[in-house]
Amino acid sequence: MSFKDVIGQENAVRLLTGAIKRGRIASSYLFAGEQGIGKKFTAVNFAKALNCLNPVDFDACDECPSCKKIDAGTHPDFLVIESEGEEIKVDAIRKLEEVLSLKAYEAGTKVVIVDDAERMNIHAANAFLKTLEEPPSGSLIILVSSSPDRLPETIRSRCLRINFTPLSPEACATVIEKSSRKHKDIQLLVRLSMGRAGLALKEDLIKERDSVIEALSSMPGGKQPWGDRKDMEKWFDTALLLLRDMAVLKITGSADELINKDIAEKIKDMSSNTALKVIINCYEKFLYLRNSLGFNLNKAITWNYTGSIMEELKSHA
Numbered sequence: 001m002s003f004k005d006v007i008g009q010e011n012a013v014r015l016l017t018g019a020i021k022r023g024r025i026a027s028s029y030l031f032a033g034e035q036g037i038g039k040k041f042t043a044v045n046f047a048k049a050l051n052c053l054n055p056v057d058f059d060a061c062d063e064c065p066s067c068k069k070i071d072a073g074t075h076p077d078f079l080v081i082e083s084e085g086e087e088i089k090v091d092a093i094r095k096l097e098e099v100l101s102l103k104a105y106e107a108g109t110k111v112v113i114v115d116d117a118e119r120m121n122i123h124a125a126n127a128f129l130k131t132l133e134e135p136p137s138g139s140l141i142i143l144v145s146s147s148p149d150r151l152p153e154t155i156r157s158r159c160l161r162i163n164f165t166p167l168s169p170e171a172c173a174t175v176i177e178k179s180s181r182k183h184k185d186i187q188l189l190v191r192l193s194m195g196r197a198g199l200a201l202k203e204d205l206i207k208e209r210d211s212v213i214e215a216l217s218s219m220p221g222g223k224q225p226w227g228d229r230k231d232m233e234k235w236f237d238t239a240l241l242l243l244r245d246m247a248v249l250k251i252t253g254s255a256d257e258l259i260n261k262d263i264a265e266k267i268k269d270m271s272s273n274t275a276l277k278v279i280i281n282c283y284e285k286f287l288y289l290r291n292s293l294g295f296n297l298n299k300a301i302t303w304n305y306t307g308s309i310m311e312e313l314k315s316h317a
């Protein structure tokens with residue numbers, strides 16, 4: 001893979017290849033934008049392009065030993081840091097410091113990618129800040145984050161920010177089509193993923209949606225299904241799409257504009273006896289919860305509160 005394989009992020013790729021061409025690479029970048037739209041994929045290809053032994057138009061050749069080693073995760077000058085559970089801990093940052101402090105083995109640029117960078121805990125962030133303030137020469141740090149606002153301002157301000165945008169429906173469909181997984185309804189996946197093709201590839205969005213419908217219908221009550229915050233975010237995103245569709249069906253009386261077109265009958269059942277303003281009110285409360293998840297809401301309390309919102313919705317039936 002190389003920059004050529006990045007779909008729907010032309011602006012970001014243009015900025016990065018431009019920087020390579022002019023030999024003006026910042027020492028740290030922040031790749032910001034929603035989950036599943038190609039930020040980390042672009043970061044890996046940036047590392048490949050910078051270290052490629054045989055670059056083609058400032059892009060990686062995808063065949064030389066350096067490109068192959070980065071793909072295999074065995075390149076000594078390349079490291080990806082990910083969270084352990086909910087957090088990136090200080091140990092991971094120590095590892096980053098170690099890689100960056102050594103002389104590059106292969107005379108290229110040492111690249112460290114910190115995925116879900118907003119998950120750095122306070123100790124990790126403090127340690128990391130020191131590295132950012134005095135970046136070793138010939139090194140590059142790329143922070144990848146779907147919630148850049150949760151990063152400390154001291155860290156954000158030291159990185160060159162590149163914004164990634166959700167994919168167009170066409171680009172999203174292309175990513176899904178190119179994947180090796182078999183998909184029976186690409187257009188449905190495009191709508192459900194809302195331009196976040198990576199989600200459509202990694203997860204079974206249709207199954208996920210069906211389980212959210214089941215949970216919503218049995219509320220209040222039921223067992224809360226969330227593992228971590230990302231699960232909660234996805235759950236609320238799905239629930240919001242369903243409530244959105246209930247409102248749209250109420251307003252337009254037609255299934256044409258629905259995201260969940262394939263289950264229009266079900267959406268109709270869920271909304272037929274409820275007034276539009278009750279649905280909208282419920283949507284706003286869900287949206288508020290969704291936007292508050294960054295504050296580490298207690299799962300059990302959130303589940304109960306969600307149940308009480310649904311109870312309200314149903315009691316107006």
Ligand SMILES: [Zn+2]
Nearest residue numbers: 052061064067
């Ligand atoms: Zn190469």
